[in-house]
Amino acid sequence: MTAPRSHSPLPRRRLLRGLIAGMLALPLALGGCGGDDAGDDGKVELSFFWWGGEARAQLTEQALALYTQKHPEVTFKKTWQANQGYFDKLATLTAGDDAPDIFQIDDNFLAEYATRNVTLDLTPYQSSGKLDTSKFPEGLLKYGVVDGKLAGLASGENTQGLVFNKTKLETAKQELPKTGMSWEDFIAWAKTAGAATGVPGTMDPSADYKAFWVWLRQQGKEMYNGNQLGFTVQDVQAWFELWKGARDAKATPTADVIHEGNATDVTKQLVVTNKALTSWVWANQMPELQKNTKDELGVVAYPGDASKQWPRASMYYSVFRGAKDKDVAVDVINFLSNDPEAGKILGTDRGLPPNTDIRTSVSAETDNASMKQTIDVIAELSKNYGPAPSVPPKGHSTIREELKKAAEETQYDRATPAQAAQQFFAASQAAISR
Amino acid sequence: MSPVAVTTARSSPPRPPAGPAAHRRRARPARRGTDGTAGYVFLSPWLLGLAAITAIPMLMSLYLSFTNYDVLSDWESTRWVGLDNYRQMFTADPAFWHAVRVTVVFALIATPLKLAAALGVALLLNRGFRGAGLFRGLFYLPSLLGGSVALAIVWVNMFNRDGAFNSFLSWFGITGKAWVNDPDWALGTLILLAVWQFGAPMVIFLAGLKQVPVELYEAASVDGAGPVRQFFAVTLPILSPVIFFNLVLETINGFQGFTSAFVLSGGTGGPVDSTLMYTLHLYIKGFTEYQMGYASAMAWVFLLSIGLVTAVIFRTGRFWVHYSDGDD
Numbered sequence: 024m025t026a027p028r029s030h031s032p033l034p035r036r037r038l039l040r041g042l043i044a045g046m047l048a049l050p051l052a053l054g055g056c057g058g059d060d061a062g063d064d065g066k067v068e069l070s071f072f073w074w075g076g077e078a079r080a081q082l083t084e085q086a087l088a089l090y091t092q093k094h095p096e097v098t099f100k101k102t103w104q105a106n107q108g109y110f111d112k113l114a115t116l117t118a119g120d121d122a123p124d125i126f127q128i129d130d131n132f133l134a135e136y137a138t139r140n141v142t143l144d145l146t147p148y149q150s151s152g153k154l155d156t157s158k159f160p161e162g163l164l165k166y167g168v169v170d171g172k173l174a175g176l177a178s179g180e181n182t183q184g185l186v187f188n189k190t191k192l193e194t195a196k197q198e199l200p201k202t203g204m205s206w207e208d209f210i211a212w213a214k215t216a217g218a219a220t221g222v223p224g225t226m227d228p229s230a231d232y233k234a235f236w237v238w239l240r241q242q243g244k245e246m247y248n249g250n251q252l253g254f255t256v257q258d259v260q261a262w263f264e265l266w267k268g269a270r271d272a273k274a275t276p277t278a279d280v281i282h283e284g285n286a287t288d289v290t291k292q293l294v295v296t297n298k299a300l301t302s303w304v305w306a307n308q309m310p311e312l313q314k315n316t317k318d319e320l321g322v323v324a325y326p327g328d329a330s331k332q333w334p335r336a337s338m339y340y341s342v343f344r345g346a347k348d349k350d351v352a353v354d355v356i357n358f359l360s361n362d363p364e365a366g367k368i369l370g371t372d373r374g375l376p377p378n379t380d381i382r383t384s385v386s387a388e389t390d391n392a393s394m395k396q397t398i399d400v401i402a403e404l405s406k407n408y409g410p411a412p413s414v415p416p417k418g419h420s421t422i423r424e425e426l427k428k429a430a431e432e433t434q435y436d437r438a439t440p441a442q443a444a445q446q447f448f449a450a451s452q453a454a455i456s457r
Numbered sequence: 458m459s460p461v462a463v464t465t466a467r468s469s470p471p472r473p474p475a476g477p478a479a480h481r482r483r484a485r486p487a488r489r490g491t492d493g494t495a496g497y498v499f500l501s502p503w504l505l506g507l508a509a510i511t512a513i514p515m516l517m518s519l520y521l522s523f524t525n526y527d528v529l530s531d532w533e534s535t536r537w538v539g540l541d542n543y544r545q546m547f548t549a550d551p552a553f554w555h556a557v558r559v560t561v562v563f564a565l566i567a568t569p570l571k572l573a574a575a576l577g578v579a580l581l582l583n584r585g586f587r588g589a590g591l592f593r594g595l596f597y598l599p600s601l602l603g604g605s606v607a608l609a610i611v612w613v614n615m616f617n618r619d620g621a622f623n624s625f626l627s628w629f630g631i632t633g634k635a636w637v638n639d640p641d642w643a644l645g646t647l648i649l650l651a652v653w654q655f656g657a658p659m660v661i662f663l664a665g666l667k668q669v670p671v672e673l674y675e676a677a678s679v680d681g682a683g684p685v686r687q688f689f690a691v692t693l694p695i696l697s698p699v700i701f702f703n704l705v706l707e708t709i710n711g712f713q714g715f716t717s718a719f720v721l722s723g724g725t726g727g728p729v730d731s732t733l734m735y736t737l738h739l740y741i742k743g744f745t746e747y748q749m750g751y752a753s754a755m756a757w758v759f760l761l762s763i764g765l766v767t768a769v770i771f772r773t774g775r776f777w778v779h780y781s782d783g784d785d
Contacts, residue, residue, distance in 0.1 A: 107724070111744045118528045118749075135747065139529040279618065279638035282728050421746050424725060431729045435640055453549075457748075 067348045069355065070100040072116075072123035074109035079372050086365045090358050097351055117141055117343075124346035125355060128175055129338045131420045133167070136341065137174035138417050143342040144172035148353045155361050158378040162411035163334045169414055175339025176356050179374020182332045182401055183233055183325045184306030186294050188222075190318035195219040200301065202324040202404070206238070206265060209326040213274035216300055226284045226293045227275040228303040229266035230430035232423045238262060240331035240412070250416045252455060256448040263433050263440035270434065275299070278434040285427055290315050306401050307337055307374040313393040320393065322400050329404055333411040337374030370394070375401055421454040522754035527747045535750075542754035553755070555730055556738035563644060563734065564711035567651040571711075572703055575655040576696075579662035580688075593663065600656030609650070609720035613637050616646045637721055640731040647717050647732060658703040665699035666692070697778045705770055712763055715740070735759060 073083060080103050087099045102123065104112070110132055116122050117136075128136060136142050148154040156164050159177065167175040187200050197216045200209065213224025228234035236246040239262075245253030269275050276284075276298055284293040289308050293299035295315045304312065309322045324332055340356040342349060359365050366381035371394055376382040386398040429447035432438035438446070497504070522542055526535045546553050578596055582589050602608045615621045616636040623633035636642045673691045682690060693700075715736040718726065726733030726741065739759070743752030 114528050114744060114747065136529060139527065139534075140531065141529050279635040279728075282638045283635075286723055424745075427725070428727070428729060431640075431727065435729060437640065437729060454746075 065096050067097045067351050068100055069097065069125060069347065069352055070102065070123040071125045071355075072102045072113065073127035074104060074106045075127075075372075076105070079103070082369050082372050086359055086368045087355075089362075089365055089368065090355055093358075097355070120345065122343040122345065124343050124348075124352050126341055126343065127178070127338050128341050130166070130336060130414050131423065133175050133339060133341070133414055134169050134417045134419065137169035137172065141344060142172075142174040143344045143346065143349060143353075144174065145176060145342070145353065146171075146173045148357075149173060153350065154353055154357050158361065158380050160334055160377075160379065160405070162408065163336055163377055166334070166336045166411060166414050167339055175336070175341045176360060177336035177338075177374075177377045178340050178356075178360065179307065179337040179371070180334050180377055180401070181305040181307035181337040181374040182335055182404060183237055184304055184309060184322045184397070184400065185301055185325050186292075186304055186309055186312055186320050186322045187301045188294055188297075188316075188318050189321040191220050191222060191297075191300060192216060199321060200323055202329050204326050206326045210265075210269045210272065210274050213269065213301070214272050217274060220300060222297060223276040223280075223299045224274045225269070225301040226299045226303055227266050227270060227281045227430075227434060229263055229433065230281075230285045230427040231303050232426050233305070234303050234325060235262055235426065236412075237325045237332055238265075238327065241327040245412055247412070247416055247419075247455075249413075250455060252448075252451055256444050259429075259447055260440050260444035263430065263443055266430075267433060267440055278431070278436070281434050282431060285431065294320065305335070305337060305374075306397050307371060309397045310371070310391060310393040322397060324400075324404055330407040330409050332404060333408055334405060335411075336377075336414075371398065416455060418451075418454040418457060422451045425450040425454065518753040518756055521750050522757050524750045525748075526750040526753070528743070528749045529747055538750065542751045543758070545751065546754060546758065552730065552733065552738060556726075556733045556735045559644065559731070559733050560712060560714070560735040563648060563651075563714055564708060567648045567714075568704070568707045568711040570648070570652045571655045571707055572658055572700070574652055575658035575703070576662050576700075578655065579659045579666055580692075582659075582663055583666040593660070597656035597660055599654045602654075606716060606720055609717040612646065612650050612717065613721050638728055640729040643721060643728055643731045647714070647721060650717050651711065651714065658707060661699055661703055662696070665696050669695045694779045698780055701770075701774050701778045705767060708766060708770065709763055712759075712766070 071083075071087065073079070075083075083103070084101060087101065091098055113122070113126060113128075113132075122141060128142075133142075145154055149156055154176070156176070160180070163177045163180050164173075167173055167177055185200060189199065192199055195216070197219050198212065200212060204212065209225070215224070217224030232246070239246055239254050239258060242258065244255075244258055247253050266275070270278075275281060276293065280293065280298050283291060283296075284299065284302065289304070289311050292302040292304060292312060294302035295312050297316075297318075302312070303325065306322055309320065313320050340359065342352045342356065346352045359369065360376075361378050361381070363381060363384065366376050366378060366385065367388070369376070370385055370389070375398060376385055382398070386395065386402075389395055389398075425447055429438075429443040429450075432443045432446070433440055523537055523539060524535050525538050525541075582593055582596070599608075617623075617638070618633075618635035620636075622636070626633040634642070636646050669692060673695070674687055677687050677691050713736060714734050718732040718734045718737050719740070722728070722732045722737075724737075724741070724745075726737050735755075736759070739752050739755045742748045742755065
């Protein structure tokens with residue numbers, strides 16, 4: 024759909040839509056209203072919406088200011104907020120046909136938006152050269168493709184990372200975890216290290232879809248095959264049993280502490296709050312974790328065959344299908360991804376720079392030790408990556424929550440792994456076939 | 458709501474505060490026409506607000522409840538699905554029934570406890586000692602903070618593993634658990650939070666207690682009734698319209714609990730769905746799973762259910778609410 028939004032066929036429907044928009048938008052006291060199109064004087068104001076903290080806000084504003092400096096006719100209406108509530112607001116704005124021209128999105132929601140035609144297909148811009156993706160790793164670029172359309176341009180790359188408390192382990196003269204350990208070896212290690220340090224060896228990641236997904240790929244399965252589930256109920260049960268074993272062996276903390284770790288907030292991960300020696304995160308979160316603890320942290324790949332991990336887009340920039348000036352909006356995300364100066368400003372805040380040239384120069388210039396370690400670890404892993412999976416389909420965000428629910432049932436001993444696996448599998452099938 | 462009830466109660470001492478059932482019909486004004494128009498003109502700001510903020514959105518949501526509206530899609534691809542949403546709710550969504558159960562448990566426990574606490578404290582404050590006004594203010598304070606997010610956050614931290622509550626328990630050698638992270642206890646902490654906010658019904662009770670004619674107590678004590686007997690034979694019957702009023706309001710409030718559950722669980726209803734209140738389930742369906750049509754249907758079922766519960770309370774009210782009108 025490329026028709027401008029002012030030419031909706033049925034006025035009555037437009038009225039209804041407007042009413043819904045009003046109803047949904049009213050209590051949110053939004054910024055970004057005012058759907059005025061670009062004036063004739065050539066001036067363009069684009070709205071830009073992202074989630075993140077203070078640091079990201081500063082970097083993003085600097086990078087956008089640089090764009091305005093080079094293109095004085097283009098200015099930005101910037102809105103940002105914390106991750107919690109971001110997608111509620113984005114959905115509300117979209118419902119009111121007033122989505123931001125450019126917005127940040129992640130793989131939990133990309134398919135939800137792309138399949139409903141909210142995002143602009145970037146493929147034509149890519150083929151016409153207006154959007155330069157020549158320096159993007161192929162797997163990373165493809166991770167933004169939904170139903171054959173480039174729905175989001177990766178704004179950073181990451182992959183699964185197991186972050187451990189180096190200081191505590193070294194003090195207790197324990198081995199450090201290594202990339203390539205088997206899952207069984209890792210759990211045995213966690214048990215020993217936990218006993219030696221007095222801190223449980225590992226967070227229980229059975230509620231964590233990204234750990235489950237890597238494990239599945241190592242079993243020759245997938246989380247998703249297109250719009251189907253790529254695993255069976257037996258796989259889920261085996262996964263839950265693996266971690267029930269770890270809990271019974273006291274390699275993990277107790278259920279209520281695990282529940283804290285299941286919260287998505289990076290700063291509350293158990294490796295930071297000293298309630299476990301390892302946490303299961305995205306590798307690019309390592310510098311953020313390091314900021315929140317005095318102990319020195321290290322990062323390796325998840326257990327098992329690390330080549331089954333993949334270059335995941337930590338987040339994307341998407342352009343709204345109804346954006347005011349689509350060409351300019353695409354040019355802006357092209358600038359943020361490929362301009363060396365912009366790349367230098369943005370650093371690894373959204374993940375490793377997607378443009379590999381910029382990635383190399385950022386890595387060479389940084390003086391942040393944990394950022395350097397992260398880049399090195401991801402660079403090392405990326406040499407061996409096999410084929411990347413495609414971006415999760417519609418329903419993924421529900422499935423993620425269902426996994427958490429079912430896994431917590433086993434963690435609190437309210438259900439056996441078999442019962443919880445049944446429950447999760449049924450709920451996932453319902454969610455994906457909706 | 459409460460200030461109105463309080464002032465009407467004050468104006469005519471022997472009459473209880475105007476409960477919802479205490480309406481009296483008035484004779485129609487003789488002249489019509491111009492007066493009516495002027496009335497509507499004066500009412501128009503409120504009427505417009507009612508239409509724009511309440512009535513139209515409600516009708517829209519009624520319409521949406523028969524569609525598959527998903528927030529993000531084009532309006533053009535929204536289809537009429539008849540009763541599918543309602544059918545799915547009652548037959549194919551186990552979480553729906555779970556949410557109903559959680560909500561009923563919450564309302565059934567929190568409401569009576571809150572009313573009992575409110576009445577108990579009101580009775581104490583009514584004894585008229587120095588500084589009663591100060592205490593009244595202090596007890597009312599939590600209600601002012603109402604459904605505030607900050608309060609819920611404080612609550613979560615108080616009842617966490619390293620929270621104030623466990624420090625308190627440790628004085629007695631008890632090692633507490635992380636109450637808010639335990640599926641068996643999380644809802645309990647929410648109930649406690651609701652009960653703690655008993656200030657609003659307390660103020661109304663207090664106003665009601667001040668209406669009880671002193672002569673009745675005098676007569677009762679002449680007849681040899683002790684304080685307990687006086688409470689059951691005099692105070693409770695005279696207070697019954699106020700109890701009724703508070704019961705209706707607090708029951709509705711109880712069913713609508715949302716903020717504290719949302720904050721405690723980070724919007725998920727966890728741990729393990731133990732705090733999945735009806736309104737929270739509705740919110741998740743609408744705003745994180747984008748099934749706004751289904752969420753609208755849930756909202757209408759909710760409205761009708763609360764209406765039904767309220768109607769039942771009104772019916773039973775006949776048997777236990779006593780209105781001692783001025784002419785008695």
